[in-house]
Amino acid sequence: KAGVTQTPRYLIKTRGQQVTLSCSPISGHRSVSWYQQTPGQGLQFLFEYFSETQRNKGNFPGRFSGRQFSNSRSEMNVSTLELGDSALYLCASSLAGTGLPGELFFGEGSRLTVL
């Protein structure tokens, strides 16, 4: 069974640009979550989607947005990039509803560097 796939794995952007990250969940998983990981703040919750609806949202500015498609694939977008957005962005999928709450399966992440 294929795991969670994130693309791109690495990317470099400059301040003010925008970026779109993609996530393909494990087949059959309907919930997709996004986390930002930095050395200073650790893993922080961005948002969670279930059946194309945002179900939970973290404390990030509106520059961070996401969506989920009917096939459960998800994208997140960061607009007007700032230096502080440099981080590893992790996507995680879960069964949601039939699996254990909190049992997340993570991808390897997209490492974003903002110059």
Next chain:
Amino acid sequence: QKEVEQDPGPLSVPEGAIVSLNCTYSNSAFQYFMWYRQYSRKGPELLMYTYSSGNKEDGRFTAQVDKSSKYISLFIRDSQPSDSATYLCAMSGGSGGSNYKLTFGKGTLLTVNP
């Protein structure tokens, strides 16, 4: 005060040692308690899962949750060099979909020396 506090270490132990990792939390709504392990340049993977208070054992790993003290622990017996990784505690809970919103500790970097 952060919702979840975890000593970042780093922690360095000899092979075969017993390792104790801990987290404290402030949100009494948390009901689900997890330990994730993250190897360098990889995403976290679920290691242990506990619902509410109590102990859970899986091979060399034991997870303990004390909700009255808002304190969770992970014990690793007979530690191996392959256990070298960052260990992250995580919690969730509350009504409805917030079960799927995890709050993580910052992680403890563990090195097991041969």
